[in-house]
Amino acid sequence: MRAIALIDCNNFYVSCERLFQPHLEGKPVVVLSNNDGCVVSRSQEVKDLGVIMAVPWFQLKDLAQRHGIIALSSNYTLYADLSNRVMRLLSQYSPNQEVYSIDECFLDLTGMNDLTRYAQTMRSTIKQCVGIPVCVGIASSKTLAKLANHVAKKQKHFDSVCDFNAMTAQELDALLAHIEVGEVWGVGRRSTSRLQMMGINSVLELKRYAAGRIRAEFGVVMERIVAELNGECCLELDEVTPPRQQIICSRSFGMPVTQLSDLEQAVIAYATRAAEKLRGQHSLAGGIQVYIRTNPHKEKSPQYQQSLLLPLFEPTNDTRLLCRVALSGLQQIYRSGYQYQKVGVMLTEIIATAARPRTLFDDVAAQQKSAALMETLDRINRRMGSGTMQLLGEGVRKSWAMRRGNVSQHYTTEWDELAVAR
DNA sequence: TCTGGGGTCCTAGGACCC
DNA sequence: TCTGGGGTCCTAGGACCC
Numbered sequence: 317m318r319a320i321a322l323i324d325c326n327n328f329y330v331s332c333e334r335l336f337q338p339h340l341e342g343k344p345v346v347v348l349s350n351n352d353g354c355v356v357s358r359s360q361e362v363k364d365l366g367v368i369m370a371v372p373w374f375q376l377k378d379l380a381q382r383h384g385i386i387a388l389s390s391n392y393t394l395y396a397d398l399s400n401r402v403m404r405l406l407s408q409y410s411p412n413q414e415v416y417s418i419d420e421c422f423l424d425l426t427g428m429n430d431l432t433r434y435a436q437t438m439r440s441t442i443k444q445c446v447g448i449p450v451c452v453g454i455a456s457s458k459t460l461a462k463l464a465n466h467v468a469k470k471q472k473h474f475d476s477v478c479d480f481n482a483m484t485a486q487e488l489d490a491l492l493a494h495i496e497v498g499e500v501w502g503v504g505r506r507s508t509s510r511l512q513m514m515g516i517n518s519v520l521e522l523k524r525y526a527a528g529r530i531r532a533e534f535g536v537v538m539e540r541i542v543a544e545l546n547g548e549c550c551l552e553l554d555e556v557t558p559p560r561q562q563i564i565c566s567r568s569f570g571m572p573v574t575q576l577s578d579l580e581q582a583v584i585a586y587a588t589r590a591a592e593k594l595r596g597q598h599s600l601a602g603g604i605q606v607y608i609r610t611n612p613h614k615e616k617s618p619q620y621q622q623s624l625l626l627p628l629f630e631p632t633n634d635t636r637l638l639c640r641v642a643l644s645g646l647q648q649i650y651r652s653g654y655q656y657q658k659v660g661v662m663l664t665e666i667i668a669t670a671a672r673p674r675t676l677f678d679d680v681a682a683q684q685k686s687a688a689l690m691e692t693l694d695r696i697n698r699r700m701g702s703g704t705m706q707l708l709g710e711g712v713r714k715s716w717a718m719r720r721g722n723v724s725q726h727y728t729t730e731w732d733e734l735a736v737a738r
Numbered sequence: 739t740c741t742g743g744g745g746t747c748c749t750a751g752g753a754c755c756c
Numbered sequence: 757t758c759t760g761g762g763g764t765c766c767t768a769g770g771a772c773c774c
Binding site: 348349350351352353354356370371372373374375377390535536537560561562563564565566567568611612613658660718719 | 739740741742743744745746747748749
């Protein structure tokens with residue numbers, strides 16, 4: 317039988333912060349999204365207070381004051397570095413690893429013995445070497461492994477490791493009968509309410525739903541989920557992350573923006589970041605889309621949103637060209653008199669640089685010159701810090717930049733911000 | 739006052755072709 | 757008067773994930 321493990325870090329962002337600020341241990345802590353907007357990570361103490369995921373922070377101000385909830389701005393540089401350390405350690409426990417997100421990965425443990433003990437070793441090693449607590453779920457399909465992980469987290473007597481394969485079919489079904497159908501990976505809010513209206517409330521009920529009918533009513537995705545719940549492994553581990561088919565860079569502003577000149581700076585900044593990511597995966601983009609919008613939550617102020625997809629004459633990853641085209645798009649969709657909340661840039665029709673189509677009109681010398689310049693730019697920014705060299709149009713003052721009220725140090729990635737041991 | 743950012747996949751419908 | 761059937765490609769939008 318297949319044995320797939322899903323290892324998931326507990327309250328990952330909060331755990332990262334606690335690692336370098338041990339005084340946060342045992343206290344209610346949240347980490348907020350960009351602009352200190354929403355809650356994206358909660359300590360157990362905060363979950364126990366009934367705070368749900370993604371709730372806007374300003375709605376919690378009263379509760380936070382009463383219970384002394386500590387709110388931190390997100391520090392993605394720190395989280396990404398610690399994530400890499402966790403993933404590298406975990407990769408030693410199996411020849412097949414899929415890094416699924418910043419805080420979780422799948423490992424193929426098929427054919428290995430005494431998996432509960434093996435998983436406990438993984439846990440204690442990660443805790444000791446990196447300092448991050450994790451839970452492990454093991455089962456015969458990815459979807460079941462996700463559920464096993466959920467059980468490992470919620471039911472304390474499993475001691476953070478739950479192996480469905482070690483249970484009898486009756487034991488497993490008894491467990492699934494008490495898990496809500498919305499906990500299943502791939503069953504979101506909409507499907508949950510539809511399923512509930514059909515009388516399917518528990519995971520066990522979904523598992524037993526006739527496969528033919530589920531396809532007619534919910535499509536192939538749900539059909540696959542039901543098969544996976546029945547132990548049939550339909551989703552293989554994706555060990556190499558394929559290059560992105562689209563690259564998005566967008567941010568909400570720290571305050572409403574009305575001037576075209578500020579929007580232009582932001583568009584240049586985001587197109588620059590997107591172009592860096594594009595070159596990072598050795599690709600070219602054939603099109604670039606720009607969008608702007610006002611704040612949809614401010615129902616009383618006039619609303620406007622617009623986007624424009626601009627095809628490129630030939631695929632490129634040159635920051636200067638991408639910025640120029642993005643700017644022309646912005647100028648076409650900009651309307652004065654609105655308070656803008658967000659602009660974004662999306663690169664599309666992405667192909668590998670090696671697959672660049674050749675045409676009669678190729679200016680090979682210009683392409684080489686561009687590639688050399690971009691490589692130099694990237695090398696300088698890698699070595700001296702991101703943003704060391706930028707286009708002037710991105711601006712220096714950046715009044716539109718996002719708010720980050722309470723961000724921690726770059727404890728592991730900047731020499732002058734390293735943690736000090738006494 | 740204050741509501742994130744970055745992705746993927748699937749489906750339906752329209753345009754177009756022979 | 758009578759107006760087919762089958763295919764592809766593209767786009768927008770929905771649903772979902774973390």
